[in-house]
Amino acid sequence: MKTDPIKEYKSRFEAGNGKPFPALQAEAMDTFVRLGFPGKHNEEWRYTPIRPIRERVFAAGHDTRSSKQEVQQRFPFLEGAAYAVMENGSWNREASSLPEDAPRMSGISEAKDHPGVQAHFGKYADTHIDPFAAWNTAFADAGLVIEIPDGQRIDTPVYVVLLDQGPGAVAHNRLLVMAGHNAACSIRLITASGTVADQSLLNTTSEVVLGEGAKVEWDVLQMQDENAFQVANTYVFQHGRSVFTSRTVTTGGRIVRNKLHIRAAGEHCESNMYGLYLGSGDQVIDNHTGMFHASPRCLSNQLYKGLVGDRAQAVFNGRIVVERDAQQTNAYQSSKNLLMGPDAAVTAKPQLEIFADDVRCTHGATTGQLDDAALFYLRSRGLPRDEAVSMLNLAFAFDVLESFNEGPFRSFIEETVRARLKEIRI
Amino acid sequence: MLDIQNLVAGVEGKQILNGLSLRVKPGEVHAIMGPNGSGKSTLAGVLAGKEGYEVSGSLMFDGKDMAEWSPEERAQAGLFLAFQYPVEIPGVSTANFLKEALNAIRKARGEEPVDSKQFLQLMKSKLALVEMDKEMARRSVNEGFSGGEKKRNEIFQMAMLEPKLCVMDETDSGLDIDALKIVARGVNSLRGEQRSFVIITHYQRLLDYIVPDHVHVLYDGRIVKSGGKELALELEEKGYDWIRDDKQPA
Numbered sequence: 001m002k003t004d005p006i007k008e009y010k011s012r013f014e015a016g017n018g019k020p021f022p023a024l025q026a027e028a029m030d031t032f033v034r035l036g037f038p039g040k041h042n043e044e045w046r047y048t049p050i051r052p053i054r055e056r057v058f059a060a061g062h063d064t065r066s067s068k069q070e071v072q073q074r075f076p077f078l079e080g081a082a083y084a085v086m087e088n089g090s091w092n093r094e095a096s097s098l099p100e101d102a103p104r105m106s107g108i109s110e111a112k113d114h115p116g117v118q119a120h121f122g123k124y125a126d127t128h129i130d131p132f133a134a135w136n137t138a139f140a141d142a143g144l145v146i147e148i149p150d151g152q153r154i155d156t157p158v159y160v161v162l163l164d165q166g167p168g169a170v171a172h173n174r175l176l177v178m179a180g181h182n183a184a185c186s187i188r189l190i191t192a193s194g195t196v197a198d199q200s201l202l203n204t205t206s207e208v209v210l211g212e213g214a215k216v217e218w219d220v221l222q223m224q225d226e227n228a229f230q231v232a233n234t235y236v237f238q239h240g241r242s243v244f245t246s247r248t249v250t251t252g253g254r255i256v257r258n259k260l261h262i263r264a265a266g267e268h269c270e271s272n273m274y275g276l277y278l279g280s281g282d283q284v285i286d287n288h289t290g291m292f293h294a295s296p297r298c299l300s301n302q303l304y305k306g307l308v309g310d311r312a313q314a315v316f317n318g319r320i321v322v323e324r325d326a327q328q329t330n331a332y333q334s335s336k337n338l339l340m341g342p343d344a345a346v347t348a349k350p351q352l353e354i355f356a357d358d359v360r361c362t363h364g365a366t367t368g369q370l371d372d373a374a375l376f377y378l379r380s381r382g383l384p385r386d387e388a389v390s391m392l393n394l395a396f397a398f399d400v401l402e403s404f405n406e407g408p409f410r411s412f413i414e415e416t417v418r419a420r421l422k423e424i425r426i
Numbered sequence: 427m428l429d430i431q432n433l434v435a436g437v438e439g440k441q442i443l444n445g446l447s448l449r450v451k452p453g454e455v456h457a458i459m460g461p462n463g464s465g466k467s468t469l470a471g472v473l474a475g476k477e478g479y480e481v482s483g484s485l486m487f488d489g490k491d492m493a494e495w496s497p498e499e500r501a502q503a504g505l506f507l508a509f510q511y512p513v514e515i516p517g518v519s520t521a522n523f524l525k526e527a528l529n530a531i532r533k534a535r536g537e538e539p540v541d542s543k544q545f546l547q548l549m550k551s552k553l554a555l556v557e558m559d560k561e562m563a564r565r566s567v568n569e570g571f572s573g574g575e576k577k578r579n580e581i582f583q584m585a586m587l588e589p590k591l592c593v594m595d596e597t598d599s600g601l602d603i604d605a606l607k608i609v610a611r612g613v614n615s616l617r618g619e620q621r622s623f624v625i626i627t628h629y630q631r632l633l634d635y636i637v638p639d640h641v642h643v644l645y646d647g648r649i650v651k652s653g654g655k656e657l658a659l660e661l662e663e664k665g666y667d668w669i670r671d672d673k674q675p676a
């Protein structure tokens with residue numbers, strides 16, 4: 001008889017010990033069992049077929065560990081940088097590099113009694129309604145805590161490399177970032193498939209708290225193999241006058257689901273969300289954003305762009321909630337897509353729920369095809385068609401790419417995007 | 427250089443060019459004048475290889491049949507079209523795409539690619555030709571440019587790519603007299619024994635500044651009258667009705 005995946009995960013949970021947050025994690029496991037995996041009937045998942053995730057039993061883990069040299073060779077921008085490698089859900093300390101001036105990083109188990117961790121862990125994730133967040137929380141034994149104390153502004157970025165590893169394995173990555181009052185940091189996440197990865201799943205839940213006046217940049221490059229899966233849930237909580245900027249570039253993965261929820265809890269917050277996704281083959285790339293304006297005089301800005309070819313499917317669902325007290329909110333959202341073939345599909349859905357009356361809120365979603373007039377213009381100058389298409393595609397992606405700070409990481413992303421665009425042809 | 431015989435072209439079943447013939451020798455400047463709807467822009471599009479036309483007849487370029495060539499193959503062989511409505515392309519800088527285009531053309535000719543330094547030097551001298559700022563070449567192609575700036579950018583690109591045959595589609599439209607003079611000066615400096623021009627225009631005005639060797643009248647999709655530069659003046663004076671009346675049976 002076929003094993004019921006959820007039952008298997010439950011028995012695996014019960015067999016485990018040494019849970020850092022036993023009560024919270026047991027509750028999360030119960031929620032996961034109760035909710036099960038979402039199907040098409042679930043509005044939040046309607047356009048995101050996840051059968052390949054739902055129907056298999058993912059293995060608990062794999063013991064392959066990358067060396068520092070392997071990681072740096074693959075991601076040359078890491079040389080000399082502060083970075084942590086999370087492999088198969090736990091911290092590979094040997095492959096990581098944390099110079100003196102890097103922010104404090106610790107494992108969740110060892111940091112569990114830290115007052116900040118006690119105050120914030122599991123407080124922002126919607127574990128009670130999101131099965132993947134619940135699943136993650138139940139198994140979040142080996143996550144990573146990054147803390148930036150009050151007033152500390154760290155100029156050099158911190159990288160976290162999340163590798164899936166092993167055949168059919170699931171890795172539950174858990175991140176907690178606490179930026180204190182007036183603290184500043186730049187965190188860059190790279191998700192990629194490890195050397196022996198095959199149809200594995202990264203299930204990541206991140207919680208990011210910004211104190212008053214804090215500034216956090218959250219850059220994500222998702223470049224897993226074409227048969228890998230990823231669910232990334234990110235929950236951001238902003239106190240007053242803080243600035244949070246996320247930039248997400250998705251080039252790889254068979255199924256990628258990103259949920260990014262930001263709660264602007266204090267006044268004068270600024271929240272920026274940029275996204276770029278490139279889909280080909282049978283990829284499914286889903287970005288669900290949620291911008292929750294709870295306080296007056298905040299600004300939010302979203303720009304998501306997608307290039308989708310072959311039979312790929314992309315979803316952008318942008319929810320903006322302006323609560324009754326959040327007067328003088330400025331909220332902007334734009335989603336633009338280029339369909340590169342007759343079988344590709346994009347679902348772009350703005351979702352506005354506005355309960356305050358003095359609000360400026362704009363949204364726009366466009367889905368179009370390559371501009372034939374521009375293509376002819378470039379070709380009439382002698383550029384071969386393929387080159388002209390690549391050039392126009394790159395230009396389409398440009399305003400998201402240019403939102404990244406200049407440097408080797410941005411160059412790496414641009415190269416990755418450029419190479420990927422060559423594979424998305426019409 | 428260019429030999430068109432009995433060119434018939436249409437779009438979506440509607441025939442626009444009805445057996446047009448034209449022969450342009452190296453170094454010659456031909457003006458093609460015609461009223462609205464006579465097929466001027468179709469001729470420009472068909473010459474540059476724009477898709478969407480049903481074309482028959484003979485199109486020889488430099489002794490080779492170019493009828494089946496793609497737009498880029500025509501450009502690589504030395505044909506250049508200055509657009510009536512140059513396209514705005516956000517995110518693509520003129521300098522960047524032009525360097526790629528130039529190197530694609532050089533590659534087709536079996537020449538070494540130019541490096542950045544050589545390209546910048548070349549660009550500097552050609553920009554001066556049409557009094558364009560270096561900054562304009564760094565910006566996205568034609569984005570936010572005025573009508574005059576767009577046309578100057580066309581001539582700048584023409585100068586950079588050094589074509590054998592330049593087809594200019596109503597380059598004078600939307601230009602004030604100062605911009606017209608700059609454009610004409612740029613074009614005149616590119617004239618030479620080995621380079622030919624086909625200047626498509628509605629008005630005679632441009633031909634005051636770029637003096638043609640031959641003038642043809644395009645009417646109802648074919649050339650109905652050819653002559654020297656004085657034909658343009660005659661047209662300007664008498665209007666296109668003169669041609670129409672002329673064509674009417676007595």
